[in-house]
Amino acid sequence: MQLIDLAWWQLALAAALVVALAVCTLLARLDIGKTLLVAALRTVVQLSLIGLVLEALFSVAALPWIALMALVMLLMAGREVTARQKRRLGGGWAFGIGTLSMFVSAFSVTVLTLIVIIGPEPWYAPQYAIPLLGMMLGNTMTGIAVGLDRLTDTVWRQRALIENRLMLGQRWQVAIGDARRDAMRSGMIPIINSMAAAGIVSLPGMMTGQILAGTSPSLAVKYQILIMFTITVGTGFGTLAAVLTASRRLFDERERLRLDRLIAPSR
Amino acid sequence: MKPVPASTTEPDGAAGLLVQALRVGELSAVDFSVAPGHILALSGPSGSGKSRLLRALADLDPHEGSVCLGDLRQDGVPGHRWRQAVMMVPADSQWWGDTVGEHFPDGAPEDLDALGFEQDAMDWQVSRLSSGEKQRLALLRSVAHRPRALLLDEPTANLDPVATARVEAWLGDLIKRHRWPVLWVAHDPAQISRMADAHLRIAGQRLEEAPCS
Known part of the structure; x- marks a missing residue:
């Protein structure tokens, strides 16, 4: 069995849901929207970087x-x-x-x-x-x-x-x-x-x-x-x-x- | 205060407390000695460092200078052994177990009734003790750990006159019998004149001798 490939635009759909959540917390004045978005952004950046590192590491x-x-x-x-x-x-x-x-x-x-x-x-x-x-x-x-x-x-x-x-x-x-x-x-x-x-x-x-x-x-x-x-x-x-x-x-x-x-x- | 030889342990195990060149907090160049069976009263305004001085003698705070109990040097034995010999009783006692009895090493002490307690006091819940009961039980608890010198921080602060008289009589008798050297922090001049053999007052950065009555 082959793992179904994920395209970036498919991830973007999930990201849109996170943004929707952030908007809701903003409306509810939970004061957490910014932290949420920064954390989501960190997930993307950190995981992408570690992906590159692991690819390189696995090949060496x-x-x-x-x-x-x-x-x-x-x-x-x-x-x-x-x-x-x-x-x-x-x-x-x-x-x-x-x-x-x-x-x-x-x-x-x-x-x-x-x-x-x-x-x-x-x-x-x-x-x-x-x-x-x-x-x-x-x-x-x-x-x-x-x-x-x-x-x-x-x-x-x-x-x-x-x-x-x-x-x-x-x-x-x-x-x-x-x-x-x-x-x-x-x-x-x-x-x-x-x-x-x-x-x-x-x-x-x-x-x-x-x-x-x-x-x-x-x-x-x-x-x-x-x-x-x-x-x-x-x-x-x-x-x-x-x-x-x-x-x-x-x-x-x-x-x-x-x-x-x-x-x-x-x- | 008359000079007393305090640097040796006598055959019966009694020993005097000798303090030399002690520095702690604001206090400096503290020298005094307490002979076996004697009570040295310590007074001074609040915040002047009475408790800190007691804590240094019990080796709970870093300090300079030397403290000896007879042949025993403070820096010559592990901390817990020193504190077991030179026992400080704080004004506000702390209890970690649920019942009173858990805090006594060898079961109920004999002199419970001397301080006005029944034998069942050992089964009492600590959370239901009044501040006066706590204070009296803390004295009993400390004595039950077999100290060789006592550092008492306002031992009758939470007690009414009747209980105070009881504690004074009991402690006075015990101190004479075991020949413990005792440092007693007190505010009440009447108590000092009743109990103390000598009296030191904290004045600024030093200790000065004061009359007992």
């Missing part, structure tokens, strides 16, 4: 170029994690912790999946490596951002409580334990929920895409299960690592709570 298929691409993706994800936190650690720590946690979890799980499970030839074949890494990073990024945001926000609000626990002689790990567990849970809940709802409420995007492209549904399902599991593992370990490291950084060597290390939200 050399490890250094793929590694460079992966690095750029990682750094962009790190920036996104930083931007999504209301109060974040200063001095580059928010970016560093987010990026390192994603590197440790998303990268290693992707490489493991490529080499041990899927086994394309060569193992870094970009048709497999780049989409896989993209999905891993996208989800890990969300988990880490949610977890870190929850951690810093909770600690900020519960400062008096945590310090009172320190006054009673508790170790920093105990004093911040509730906030830490809470942050780890909130980072992992979205992916757990999407596993629970997969196939019933939502048809996952990758599976839909494969079926559209002509893959048999049973193979698409196997791939989707693999992806769900690896995403869950990557998100879970990434969130654990990020929240652990960040909570350590919130205390100094004397086990004092150091909220002066957090940057207040701009505005």
